[in-house]
Amino acid sequence: MKKDIHPDYHPVVFRDDDAGFAFLTRSTATPGRTVEWQDGNTYPVVDVEVSSASHPFYTGRRRVMDTAGRVERFRQRYGGRR
Numbered sequence: 427m428k429k430d431i432h433p434d435y436h437p438v439v440f441r442d443d444d445a446g447f448a449f450l451t452r453s454t455a456t457p458g459r460t461v462e463w464q465d466g467n468t469y470p471v472v473d474v475e476v477s478s479a480s481h482p483f484y485t486g487r488r489r490v491m492d493t494a495g496r497v498e499r500f501r502q503r504y505g506g507r508r
Contacts, residue, residue, distance in 0.1 A: 439463060439471045447479035 433454040439461055441448040450463055453472075461471040 437469050439469045440474055440477070441471055442474050442477035442480055444475075445477060445479035447477055 434456070435452055435454055437450060438453040438455050438457070439448055439450050440453075441461070448461075448471075450469065455470070455472050457470045457472050459471050460468045462468050
């Protein structure tokens with residue numbers, strides 16, 4: 427790789443406060459805030475709105491769409507017209 431053309435790649439904590447979930451990984455993100463991690467070191471922190479701990483797809487709380495009802499309503503409205 428060429429030197430001095432790539433962004434700094436460093437440890438960062440991604441935190442989902444709504445779910446009480448956080449994980450430490452490496453990233454090029456450079457947030458202004460920091461947090462003390464479980465190992466006693468201080469890392470930059472990125473607050474996220476949705477993570478695997480709070481996303482309905484991963485938690486099993488997803489809604490099932492009523493597609494049959496939507497199709498029937500569509501047919502009632504527009505089915506007789508051609």
